[in-house]
Amino acid sequence: MGVNLKGLITAQTISLEEMKGRVLAIDGYNALYQFLSIIRQPDGTPLMDSAGRVTSHLSGVFYRTVNLLEAGIKPVYVFDGKPPELKLREIERRAEIKEKAEEEYKAALERGDLEGARKAAQATSRLTGEMVDQTKDLLEAMGIPWVQAPSEGEAQAAFMTRRGDAWATVSQDYDSLLFGAPRLVRNLTISGRRKLPNKPVYIDVEPELIRLDDVLRALNVSREQLIDIGIMLGTDFNPDGFKGIGPKKAKKIIEEYGSLKAAIEGGAIEADPHVDVDAIKEIFLNPKTTGEYRLEWGELDDERVKKILCDNHDFSMERVEAALQRVKKMKKEVERQSSLEKWFG
Numbered sequence: 001m002g003v004n005l006k007g008l009i010t011a012q013t014i015s016l017e018e019m020k021g022r023v024l025a026i027d028g029y030n031a032l033y034q035f036l037s038i039i040r041q042p043d044g045t046p047l048m049d050s051a052g053r054v055t056s057h058l059s060g061v062f063y064r065t066v067n068l069l070e071a072g073i074k075p076v077y078v079f080d081g082k083p084p085e086l087k088l089r090e091i092e093r094r095a096e097i098k099e100k101a102e103e104e105y106k107a108a109l110e111r112g113d114l115e116g117a118r119k120a121a122q123a124t125s126r127l128t129g130e131m132v133d134q135t136k137d138l139l140e141a142m143g144i145p146w147v148q149a150p151s152e153g154e155a156q157a158a159f160m161t162r163r164g165d166a167w168a169t170v171s172q173d174y175d176s177l178l179f180g181a182p183r184l185v186r187n188l189t190i191s192g193r194r195k196l197p198n199k200p201v202y203i204d205v206e207p208e209l210i211r212l213d214d215v216l217r218a219l220n221v222s223r224e225q226l227i228d229i230g231i232m233l234g235t236d237f238n239p240d241g242f243k244g245i246g247p248k249k250a251k252k253i254i255e256e257y258g259s260l261k262a263a264i265e266g267g268a269i270e271a272d273p274h275v276d277v278d279a280i281k282e283i284f285l286n287p288k289t290t291g292e293y294r295l296e297w298g299e300l301d302d303e304r305v306k307k308i309l310c311d312n313h314d315f316s317m318e319r320v321e322a323a324l325q326r327v328k329k330m331k332k333e334v335e336r337q338s339s340l341e342k343w344f345g
Contacts, residue, residue: 002173035060
């Protein structure tokens with residue numbers, strides 16, 4: 001779910017060209033869930049190979065990563081580890097939503113409602129350990145580094161960005177800002193044309209950049225106060241948030257009391273016995289991360305990529321080879337440009 005700060009934040013559009021040469025730390029689970037949700041057939045069925053295995057995640061990772069490499073971007077994928085204890089409630093809630101969505105999906109198919117089936121199917125996505133392993137294997141074949149986080153992938157990506165090993169964190173969730181990511185890029189892995197819910201209308205989705213310093217300055221709050229606002233609105237560690245509090249009211253409370261704790265003590269907000277404010281803030285301020293990783297972009301192994309996608313999962317050889325050629329062409333151009341700069345430098 002993630003915290004919803006949309007009503008408080010203004011983002012600026014940014015093109016792939018503007019991120020050329022940059023290292024971007026992509027929240028792997030966030031991206032994979034997007035691919036599993038969006039890359040589906042008209043009736044909501046995910047892409048599958050001849051053995052009935054879901055391949056939407058592999059399709060998304062491969063073609064989107066090719067797009068990034070072609071633009072000269074250096075992606076690194078960061079994968080979740082063990083979730084904090086406080087997240088278990090949210091995980092259970094998501095499982096219940098998926099079960100309900102699966103029932104709605106089946107019912108819609110039975111009555112011939114393909115649009116309803118497609119919509120319900122998007123909420124049924126399940127990411128398995130096997131899918132994650134398949135993704136890591138594909139990334140290695142493409143020469144793309146990945147990092148295993150000890151806990152939250154977003155926290156690890158934010159840590160890498162603060163450390164200067166990445167220019168920005170990539171995720172759809174605003175939680176990256178609470179974890180202290182200096183820059184957050186949204187819509188990177190889902191850019192393009194997207195259909196509006198319940199409408200036969202398509203819109204252009206462009207990557208957008210959010211700078212943490214700009215957010216704090218515009219709201220006139222500290223990062224700790226932004227975390228307090230997030231907790232009031234609802235995070236993965238208290239998904240229900242505080243009843244009756246939206247973005248504007250949360251900001252007003254912080255302006256008046258300075259902190260969520262002070263607001264509770266002052267009687268402005270009723271304390272929720274199920275919400276440990278201090279424990280949640282600690283997760284955002286001092287998350288479990290690791291500095292034990294190496295970011296090295298290796299050579300593209302054509303044959304290994306084709307074996308994974310085409311031989312093992314029935315991808316179109318023609319399409320895969322065409323995508324690989326785009327990456328090779330980009331690499332040759334980079335090498336040519338580098339040679340010219342050395343010659344004339």
